[in-house]
Amino acid sequence: MISLTIDGRDVQVQEGQTLLDAAKALGIEIPTLCHHKAVPPAGACRICVVEITGGGRPGLVPACAYPAQNGLVIATDSEAVRASRRMTLALLLARCPEAQVLHGLAKRYGVEPLADRLALSSSVPANQKPKTENPEESRTRTTTRTRTIEEAKCILCGLCVRVCQEVIGPAATCFAGRGPHREVSTPYKMLSGVCIGCGACSFVCPTGAIDPAEFCSHPLERIPNEFNCGFDFRTPVHIPFPQAVPNKPLIDRENCIHYKTGRCGACAKVCPAGAIDYDMADQIVEEKVGAIIVATGYEIADPSVYEEYGYGRYPDVVTSLEFERMVSASGPTEGELRRPSTGLPPKTVVFLQCIGSREEQGTGKEYCSKICCMYTAKHAILYKHKVHDGQAFVFYMDIRSAGKNYEEFVRRVVKEDNATYLRGRVSKVYPRNGKLIVRGADTLSGGQVEIAADMVVLAAALQPSSGVRELAQKLRIGYDQNGFLSEAHPKLRPVETNTAGVFLAGCAHSPKDIPETVAQASAAAAKALGLIAHDRLTREPTIGVVNEQSCNGCFECQPVCAYGAIERREIRDRKDNLLQVVAAINKGLCQGCGACSATCRSKSIEVQGFRDDQLFAEINAIAR
Amino acid sequence: MSHQSHPSDPTDLSDLSDVSRATSAVGTWQPNIVAFLCNWCSYAGADLAGMSRFEYPANIRIIRVPCSGRVDPMFVLKSFERGADMVLVSGCHPGDCHYTSGNYHARRKLTAFRELLAFLGIDPRRFQISWVSAAEGGKWSAVVTQITQEARQLGPFKEFPSWENGHGGASDRQGA
Numbered sequence: 001m002i003s004l005t006i007d008g009r010d011v012q013v014q015e016g017q018t019l020l021d022a023a024k025a026l027g028i029e030i031p032t033l034c035h036h037k038a039v040p041p042a043g044a045c046r047i048c049v050v051e052i053t054g055g056g057r058p059g060l061v062p063a064c065a066y067p068a069q070n071g072l073v074i075a076t077d078s079e080a081v082r083a084s085r086r087m088t089l090a091l092l093l094a095r096c097p098e099a100q101v102l103h104g105l106a107k108r109y110g111v112e113p114l115a116d117r118l119a120l121s122s123s124v125p126a127n128q129k130p131k132t133e134n135p136e137e138s139r140t141r142t143t144t145r146t147r148t149i150e151e152a153k154c155i156l157c158g159l160c161v162r163v164c165q166e167v168i169g170p171a172a173t174c175f176a177g178r179g180p181h182r183e184v185s186t187p188y189k190m191l192s193g194v195c196i197g198c199g200a201c202s203f204v205c206p207t208g209a210i211d212p213a214e215f216c217s218h219p220l221e222r223i224p225n226e227f228n229c230g231f232d233f234r235t236p237v238h239i240p241f242p243q244a245v246p247n248k249p250l251i252d253r254e255n256c257i258h259y260k261t262g263r264c265g266a267c268a269k270v271c272p273a274g275a276i277d278y279d280m281a282d283q284i285v286e287e288k289v290g291a292i293i294v295a296t297g298y299e300i301a302d303p304s305v306y307e308e309y310g311y312g313r314y315p316d317v318v319t320s321l322e323f324e325r326m327v328s329a330s331g332p333t334e335g336e337l338r339r340p341s342t343g344l345p346p347k348t349v350v351f352l353q354c355i356g357s358r359e360e361q362g363t364g365k366e367y368c369s370k371i372c373c374m375y376t377a378k379h380a381i382l383y384k385h386k387v388h389d390g391q392a393f394v395f396y397m398d399i400r401s402a403g404k405n406y407e408e409f410v411r412r413v414v415k416e417d418n419a420t421y422l423r424g425r426v427s428k429v430y431p432r433n434g435k436l437i438v439r440g441a442d443t444l445s446g447g448q449v450e451i452a453a454d455m456v457v458l459a460a461a462l463q464p465s466s467g468v469r470e471l472a473q474k475l476r477i478g479y480d481q482n483g484f485l486s487e488a489h490p491k492l493r494p495v496e497t498n499t500a501g502v503f504l505a506g507c508a509h510s511p512k513d514i515p516e517t518v519a520q521a522s523a524a525a526a527k528a529l530g531l532i533a534h535d536r537l538t539r540e541p542t543i544g545v546v547n548e549q550s551c552n553g554c555f556e557c558q559p560v561c562a563y564g565a566i567e568r569r570e571i572r573d574r575k576d577n578l579l580q581v582v583a584a585i586n587k588g589l590c591q592g593c594g595a596c597s598a599t600c601r602s603k604s605i606e607v608q609g610f611r612d613d614q615l616f617a618e619i620n621a622i623a624r
Numbered sequence: 625m626s627h628q629s630h631p632s633d634p635t636d637l638s639d640l641s642d643v644s645r646a647t648s649a650v651g652t653w654q655p656n657i658v659a660f661l662c663n664w665c666s667y668a669g670a671d672l673a674g675m676s677r678f679e680y681p682a683n684i685r686i687i688r689v690p691c692s693g694r695v696d697p698m699f700v701l702k703s704f705e706r707g708a709d710m711v712l713v714s715g716c717h718p719g720d721c722h723y724t725s726g727n728y729h730a731r732r733k734l735t736a737f738r739e740l741l742a743f744l745g746i747d748p749r750r751f752q753i754s755w756v757s758a759a760e761g762g763k764w765s766a767v768v769t770q771i772t773q774e775a776r777q778l779g780p781f782k783e784f785p786s787w788e789n790g791h792g793g794a795s796d797r798q799g800a
Contacts, residue, residue: 478724498723560693560725562723562724562725562726563723563724591723592690593690593691593693593694593722593723594690594691595694595723595725595726597694598693598694598695598696598729598730598733599729607690607694610694612698615687615689615699618687619687619699619702619706620702620706622658622685622687623658623685623703623704623705623706623708624706
């Protein structure tokens with residue numbers, strides 16, 4: 001440990017730490033510009049200078065780069081320090097009058113920007129004005145950098161150059177020119193082919209002077225934010241969505257530079273908790289459980305199979321889920337509804353219900369997706385509350401508003417928010433003069449309608465999550481022709497499955513709204529607790545038993561058991577030699593149907609209460 | 625089987641059989657039909673038929689099994705061996721099995737078995753399968769009425785005369 005004194009206070013830091021780290025440990029704030037925790041220090045900008053007043057050679061040193069040494073006495077706010085910072089700021093401001101971070105510091109240290117003092121009309125010095133484009137330049141436009149970084153902001157600290165070289169690795173940027181012509185550029189001022197478009201330069205730049213697209217010869221690949229349906233972008237390290245459980249960031253390995261190139265590692269350097277572990281791998285965790293609740297949810301059926309609605313072709317045709325994100329306060333536009341094509345508020349929105357649901361033939365689903373009527377009504381209200389002079393139209397087949405206060409809610413949409421409900425289907429959506437023309441039937445008036453809409457919202461069908469069939473087969477629970485999981489009894493056992501200990505909740509079972517899902521989930525939790533809260537499981541005694549003496553281990557009984565209750569039991573001698581493998585019945589799973597008993601060729605499985613000898617006795621008695 | 629006469633040997637119901645055979649002695653032959661009913665559908669359906677006061681011939685004797693999938697073909701053969709004139713297996717409608725798939729096993733297995741009956745010298749028409757749900761009391765009554773009629777047309781089961789005469793020790797074999 002190293003002991004030193006900063007501003008009259010003693011502090012101890014680890015070997016190799018800098019004066020900046022030591023000051024931070026004391027809670028003393030030192031301004032920095034060219035410093036970033038993930039990048040080795042360079043001491044380039046000189047804004048972090050502190051004064052050594054004892055214990056070493058006196059003078060001003062950059063705190064970000066100067067190692068802490070035993071016995072040093074440091075002043076972070078002495079007059080010499082303040083004078084130095086004022087001079088640094090005045091010079092930086094003279095070059096970069098548009099860098100907002102400098103203005104903040106200048107105010108703090110009482111520096112009047114030179115441009116203000118001289119009342120200059122143009123803030124950009126003559127030698128740094130953007131170059132005018134000449135014909136020769138435009139010919140080589142595809143390979144040559146035509147735009148420069150915002151030099152009125154760039155303080156030439158080199159942090160971007162260092163991060164690209166020392167942290168990320170490709171060294172796509174460098175300094176070019178001398179004296180007043182010095183600038184951050186790429187070799188030969190060509191668009192860089194080695195730039196990987198990670199955006200680290202822009203991220204670390206203290207003054208916000210860099211757009212990485214200025215360096216890169218290929219289009220930057222931005223990562224669409226899945227939670228916002230791709231309407232905005234995210235970083236490789238991200239929290240999947242607000243209220244995620246657990247609400248912690250994760251690293252998207254496919255896009256992370258560290259996993260792609262082995263470099264970077266910036267997140268590990270900046271994480272104060274040291275929580276980043278790049279070697280962490282997926283692992284299979286085995287747990288013995290007493291109950292399983294299957295709540296695998298749903299997916300939206302792709303509406304682009306219905307070409308007449310133009311989903312996927314016209315940007316203003318969106319699904320209800322996309323609309324939901326667009327109007328959400330935590331969404332890509334913070335709740336401001338904008339047309340995807342123009343960015344302006346849509347004045348007419350047409351909602352189409354039953355897209356892919358309630359189709360007796362064709363590619364759609366036969367069932368009703370159940371929740372669409374109510375969320376479309378909600379969207380019509382939200383829309384009207386966001387765009388006051390807008391008009392919502394809803395094409396519906398039937399309004400299915402069965403539920404507490406649901407009908408009243410739909411009435412409200414019609415009466416208070418003036419949504420126009422049209423009973424009928426839409427035959428075609430096509431663009432004309434920047435609008436989407438929605439052509440459909442109004443079966444109540446018996447006529448054709450044509451609406452020039454700004455946006456069309458499709459209430460696409462719900463379908464079970466992909467992979468649910470494989471999961472159901474693994475759990476040995478039933479599913480219907482649509483892939484929804486089957487309950488044990490449609491009226492009397494709606495949350496249980498036919499496999500004891502497996503329960504259902506939510507849209508994995510059938511389309512259902514939030515209150516229904518919560519009710520079913522609560523019931524499933526209660527059923528599971530009822531099962532596991534006791535020390536011993538109570539079962540009907542009429543279950544199968546295996547005669548291990550006669551069982552020859554053919555396991556013909558295994559495939560006929562609908563409950564997966566038949567297990568393999570190894571019989572071993574005292575020396576642990578395997579003598580025989582016989583069927584064993586899991587008493588918790590067996591329901592006593594007797595299919596195994598009728599299948600067993602060696603007559604080694606009997607159902608208690610319905611044993612062969614008992615049934616033969618009955619036959620002997622009555623069949624004469 | 626609450627009317628067992630010898631608690632020491634519950635399978636010896638000779639008294640009862642004497643009573644039932646007495647009818648044939650008089651000359652008005654009555655078919656003896658053994659029915660295996662699954663506990664959840666057909667047995668409940670038969671129960672409902674009784675509660676609903678549906679009428680059907682009294683020639684049927686019901687053996688309750690947990691599921692039609694529990695019915696071993698041996699049960700059917702044993703019934704014929706012991707003198708049944710017709711055997712019925714009835715379960716839940718396909719797709720409605722209480723045990724998910726037991727009646728599918730029954731359907732497949734017993735349909736194949738039915739084809740083998742002729743090989744054994746038994747008229748396959750003497751073996752019937754039906755699906756009767758717990759709500760179908762009326763259907764149960766109709767099924768029994770119909771198969772009793774068919775059993776009457778087929779007449780007494782005499783293909784195994786040696787058993788009829790008591791050879792082969794059928795009465796000593798108590799199953800299993």
